[in-house]
Amino acid sequence: MAGGLKEVRSRITSVQSTRQITQAMKMVSAAKLRRAQDAITQMRPYAEKLQEILANVSSTLDSSEGVYSVEREVNNVLVIAITSNRGLCGAFNNNIVKEVKRLIADDYAGKNVHVLSLGKKASDAFSKTSHHTTEGYSDTPYEIFDDLTFGNAGDVATIAMSQFADAKYDRVVVVYNSFKNAAMQDVSTEQMLPVVAKAEKGGSAATEYIFEPNREEIVENIIPNSIRLQLFKALLDSHASEHGARMTAMHKATDNASDLLKELKLTYNKARQASITNEILEIVGGAEALNG
């Protein structure tokens, strides 16, 4: 019986330290989530202004003519899969991998699909498959989360844009976890190229702007920037979602550990009591035998 006690005691210690770790990870994720959300908030005024200017400039232009809006027959597809670098965040990465596999098997069945992995987990999942590509990238693009800046995101988007312009790919889509709130992420598949004409609200059309040098050139200048911004937004969203998902996962793990600890303590106390009762019985039995 004493052996059973010792076993339970050591399990209690190990569950306790596990709980401590998951609790700490939850706190860290909560702090990182706040920073990631700040980054999204910081980007919003820029994105809104860019959209507004684009709406103003292109309100009377046929924007379906640029190099980045050509609709070609879809044969070659580039899927940009955005995951995290680390695990322990529930189904976060798995959902992306599943969605990309579904795209390959269903939506783009029979097409030539390449996957560009941003984030180590996507790279791990696809680097051994024939779909994997890092073509055109000088360094390892999946390490982007080590240094997530608009410049770095823009570089990736620029390469994808030039590959689209060279007709290497007929369509570029981004698969990522969009951020709903700390506990909710949605797997989103967004078409990056060709550019989808958004239902633009008709800007302040009453204002007579001077366009320098002219509308066409301004649009040509803004569109690549808005594509870069789209990828950057997806990356920021994914980054915030990652920490949200990890926070939820670690919260659940902490709860589970607490439940387990309660059960173990009960078992431990029961075993302790049983062993004490046993000892008393033995002593009483022994005394009785002496008296008899």
Added chain:
Amino acid sequence: MKVEILSPEKNIFEGEASYVGLPGTDGSFGILNNHAPLITTLAKGQVRIKTDSGEQTFEVNGGTVEVLNNKVTILAG
């Protein structure tokens, strides 16, 4: 007039200014108070902002500018 310099990562500058010098794609130009509404693009270069307290310069890597109702919004690329 009000001047705002925005980047996707942060708000770089916000405040009152009397003059803004910009590196346009077709050459440098300046904006004074009560400029007509304008949308234009920038090349790589320096943005110079003259305020009451002196002059500040910012490096931009291209971008877009909108001038409307005495407000200059610079979207740094």
